[in-house]
Amino acid sequence: MKKRTLAFSLIGTLLFAQCKTSTPPQTASTATQSATEAPAKKELTYTTVPNDPLKTRIYTLDNGLKVYLSQYKAAPRIQTYIAVRAGSKNDPANATGLAHYLEHMAFKGSTRLGTIDWEKEKVELAKIEALYELYRTQKDPALRQKTYHQIDSISGVAAKYAVPNEYDKLVAAMGMKNSNASTWVEQTIYYGDIPSNQLDKWAMLEAERLGVMIPRLFHTELEAVYEEKNRSLDSDNNKAFEAAFAALFPTHQYGTQTTIGTVEHLKNPSITEIKKYFDQYYVPNNMAIAMSGDLEFDQTIQVIQEHFGRWQKKNDPVYRAPQEKPIAAPVVKEVFGPEAESLLLAYRFSGVKSKDAIVLRMINQILSNGQAGLIDLNINQKQAALGAGSFAEIYNDYSAHFLSGNPRQGQTLDQVRDLLLQQVELVKKGQFEDWLIPAIVNKNKISKMKSYESNAARATAFVDAFLAHMDWSEYLQQEEAFEKITKQDVMDVANRYYSNNYVAIYKRTGQDPTAQKVEKPAITPVPANREAQSEYYKLVASKPASDLQPQFVDYQKDLQEGKLKSGIPIYYTRNAENGLFNLYYVLEMGTNNDPKIGLAVDYLQYLGxxxxxxxxxxxxxxxxxxxxxxxxxxDQVYVSLSGLDENLEQGLTLFESLLQNPKADKKALEDLVAGILKDRKDAKLNKNVIHSVAMVNYAKYGPKNPFTNILSEPQLKKVKPEELLSIIKSIPTYQHHVLYYGPRPMQDVTATLNTGHNAPASLKPIPAAKEFKELDITKRQVLWTDYNMVQAELLFLTKSLNYDPKMVPTIRLYNEYFDGGMGAIVFQELRESRALAYSASSRFNNASRKDRANYIMSYIGTQADKLPEAMAGMQELLNDMPLAATNFENAKASVRNSIATERVNKVGILMNYEQARKLGVDHDIRKDIYESLDALTLDQIKAFQQQFVKGQNQTILVIGSKDRLNFKELAKYGTVKQLTLKELFGY
Structure with missing residues (x-):
């Protein structure tokens, strides 16, 4: 998830319970209404705000549902959010994780969607609910096991009437992208990016599924939540932030409750409590719809009124925020885990509506803005720590300011703490330059300008305002207030909030003494019922939609090609929307040509x-x-400059002066080398780097591969500044090309670059690169690495044919059918039916260059004790792909609708062209896919699978704790070999 302001912020990246299932509900009475009972059209009034850059219309339906609409027609698509003011802070103290459970259940359908016989199904669901209420009161393990066996048994009966993933199949066929949901401290949000011609279907479907909570397939979905919890238990970052929240907020639910919930509450769920929560919070007067895109205002609001207007208004939910006592002295906590050590500092602030929270945003930027903040310059630029930063979390009741840092070799976490605190003291004393605040205001305006080119960013702003209980005018006025902040304001607020009242979380490397695990329950797989369809499904699917015609990039018309001096090619696309530019120099050479190139590029950021x-x-x-x-x-170097086009010449002059006249700094190089060595050490503690990078490169190329093609420690220490300066200066002297996206005409850009871009009259050819031959996988083998974690993660790797543009349409449709989302085969089978994983995928990946191989990469992350079932399940699907005509037709519709409504524009045109050139393609390959769709059949997809997927030799990459892995099971899949970190990293 992207960093978002207010409700959607950086912590969300780490702690949001973001799921592959979710959605909001209506009232029970809604679900029984006929789809044909459309209320009479009525004139709906709206409000606007003067000088609103998004020209938003805000409606409030009679039932209290708030609707935000913004028109932005860059593509025939609409970003949709449905927001509920209900998150983990609203969970009952004895049933934490409830809001998150509910988010999962919202994808299960209604009394009409997702069932083939509701009357029979509801009888069984009632039995399951009663058994869970009994189960959560039982203490005796034998009794609990007996009750759970009953739950599992009756769930199998109820599942016979269920049609899993009907919602997901419908939205996939519609061409919805990014169908998902997230739960956080004070919100649950359901989202999807839909084609504009699918508005009516979307509204019909969302109003249906979010209007009633049906606990369908509850125990298998609960197992997915268990897996999600286990993933959080394996995350050191998650542990650190949970500890920080708990210390900052010992009374408020921000700190006393986590979004996923406690292990104890996960083991004892209550469907009854979830229903109560739904009835209290999922009411239209506590919800909002936010939409931005290619929409017509009057038509859109009438469609929303028709479907969502049936929801019944209820009492407004009441929440009283607990009050925290001041923090009188530093609160210090330690957390442990296998990853590298780090420090997290946190201060408590007031909530979103206070002026102090607006000033906090400014303080955060003064400390860290990626370029000229105090932490940027005094710590990162000077390499005083390995990496430091600052970010603010602004919530309704309170806010928090976080400072983070990673130590250099030999540096203590206390020393990192002191460095961070020194920067805070500079803010309190006003010891930063006067131009910094106006520059931050300017940067904020540029960021807003850029973000509002995105429908997601526009709709997110609406959601942020709604969740904060702000009128849209009040939300916009916060931006005006931000621009008026003075240095004195910053000093006053800083001196009020920053004292000896911080929380310090020391993340140590080591065994976690509080390690927990959600144990695997006995679950009988439920039927997938792939060909079954509810009558409501048929009704929605049959609803007509107007055709939308695709638009493909025409490289002859959509971009211009020219020549700069020295014969340098320039590719140009005009920005007709705002005054921002992107400029790139692209060299087809990289670390495969010379590992020192990477070092030189890293060195450049520390030079004057x-x-x-x-x-x-x-x-x-x-x-x-x-x-x-x-x-x-x-194999590439990208040199990029971006910003305000009116300042292109100034930026280019600065930029070119750095490339032409970098000044050597011996200490900066020594610090850089020391930092690289510490980074390398830390990388060996990071399971994602180990599994997804080091092990994959080892499997593809062997022990000598692009990942291990680095300078050794002695080589690093011998490098002289002059060697790196020579490489930096040589960058513009090699053959390269230029990309420009911006508002000025091509001839003006050419003139500017001919004056400002320093290049010799004759460019040098690109030197030969070191070749790394992709290994043929001639036998079945299992490579594993030991890592202290709750889960086990597996990656099944198969090398296939080299890139072939003629195969691309078949591959695209195969991927959509087999692994195209929550309604596709892999997700349905491994998560929905068998409850084996929170995350599972399998894709036939096209190569990034024409002379390289395609690979089949299949992933599953699961509890270590589920390893046998998980491996068997994935292999079964790869070798015997289930055939389901409905899934296939949905996959075909999904690809068709997605391509028809995609618009490659702006700087994307240049990047599309760049990728096509690497693949040896002279046109937009999406055209081939679209035009081939109608002729492709399920038999052809099956034949493709039989030829290229079934029975292929695999290298299976496994990372997990040696104490938990089942090696006897692993041996069934090939020769088992342990890989040491020295083998994987080469050092």
Whole structure:
């Protein structure tokens, strides 16, 4: 999840209970109404706000449902959010995790959707509910086991009447993207990006499923939540933030309750309590719909009124926030886990509607804005710690300011703490330059301008306002207030809130003495009922929708190609929307050509020029609303400059001066090398790097691979600044091309670059790269690595044919059918039916370049004690793909509708062209997919699967705790070999 303001913020990336299932409800009476009982159309009034950049219309239906609409026609799609003011802070203290459970249940349908015989099904569901109420009161293990066996048995009977994933199948066929939901401290949000011609179907479907809570397939979905909990228990970041919240808020539910809930409450769920929660909070006067995209206001609100207007208004939910006592002295806590050590500091602030919370946003940017903040310059630029940052979490009742840092080799966490506290003291004393606040205001305006090119960002702003109980005008006025903040305001607020009242969380590397695990219950797989359809499903599916025609990128018309001096190609697309630009120099060379390139690129960020120090240079860029970056990969270097186009010349001058005249800094290089070595050490503690990067590279190429193609420690320490300066200066001297997206005409850009881009008259050819041959997988093998974790994660890897554009349409449809979302085969079978994992996927991945192989990559993350069933389940699907005509037709419709409503535009045109060139394709490959769809059959997909997937040799990559892994089971799938970290990392 992206970083979002207010309700959707950075912590959400770490702690949101983001699920592959969710949605909001209506009242029980709604579900019994006929779909044809449309209320008479009525004129609906709306409010607007002067000078609103989004030109929003805000409606309130008679039942209290708030509706925010914004028109933005970049593509024939609409971003939809349905928000409920109900999150984990509203959970009963004796049933935490309840809001999150409910979010999962919202995807299960209604009394009409997801069932083939509701009258029979509801009898069995009532029995299951009663048994869960009994189960949660029982203490004797034998009695609990007996009751759970009854639950499992009756659930099997009830499942015969259920049609799993009907909602998911329908939205997939509609072409909805990113169908999902999330629960956090004070909200649950259901979202999806729909084609604009599917508005009526969407409203019909959402009003139905969110109008009543049906605990269908409850015990298998509960197991998915168990897996989600286990994943959180394996996350060191999650542990640190939970500890910080608990210390900041010892009384308020922000700290006393977690979103997923306690292990004890997870083991003892109450369907009855979930129903009560639904009835109290899932009422229209406590909910909002936020939409932005290619919509017509009058038509859209009439559709919403027709379907959501039936929801019945109830009493407004009441919540009284517990009051926290002041923190009188530092609260220090330790958490343990296998990853690298780190420090988290936190301060408590007032809630979202206070002026202090607005000033907090400014303080956060003064400390860390990615370029010229105090932490950016005094810690990161000077490499005083391995990495430090600042972010604010602004909630309704309270807010929190977090400072984080990672230590260098030999540095203590206390020393990192002191560095961070020193920056806070500078803020309190006003010891930052006067231009910084206006520059932050300017940056904020640029960020808003950029974000409002996104329907998701627009709709998110509406949700943020609604969750904060703010009128839209009040929300916009906060931006005005932000722009008026003075240095004195910052100092006053800082001195009120920052004292000896912080929370310090020391994340240590080591065994967690409080480690927990949700044990595997005995679950009998439930039938998938793939070909079954409810009558409501048929009704929605048969509803006609107008056709939308696709638009494909025409490389001859949609971008311009020109030449700069020295014959440098330039590719251009005009920005007709705002005054921002993106400029790239692209070199087809990278670390495969020379590992020192990566080091040189990293070194550049710590260098100044003959005119500016490194710190001054960052300040100069920040002042003019521009930023630069240089990044290197295995086979490319991207040099980029972006910002306000009116300042392009100034930015280009600064940028080019750095490339032409970087000033050597021996200490900066020594610190950089030391930091790289510490990073390498920390990487060996990170399970994601170990499994997804190191092990995958080892499996594809062997022990010598692009990932291990790095300078050794002795080589690193021998590198001289002059060597790296030579590489930096040489970047513009090699053959390269330029990309520009911005508002000025091509001829003006060419003139500017011919003057400002320094390149020799004759460019050098790109040097030969080191070749890494992809290994053929000639036998079945299992490679495993030991890591202290609750779960086990498995990746099944198969090498296939090289990239072939003729195969792309078949591969796209196969992926959509087999693994295209929550209604597809893999998710249905492994999560919904067998309850084996929270996350499972299998895709036939096209190569990124024409001379490289495609790979089949299948993933499942599960409890270690489910390893035998999980491996068998995935292998069964790969070798004997189930055939389901309904799923296939839905997959075909999904691909068709998605492509018909996709619009590759703006800077995306340039990136689309770049990718096509790498693949040796001279046109938008989506055109081939779209035009091939009608002719493709399920038999062809099956033949593809039989030829390229079934029975193929695999390398299975396993990461997990050696004490929990079942090696006898692993041996069934090939030769088992343990990989040491030295083998994987090469150091």
């Amino acid at each position: 020029t003959d005119k500016y120090t490194a710190e001054e240079l960052q300040k100069e860029f920040f002042k003019i609303g521009c930023s630069f970056s240089v990044s290197s990969g295995q």
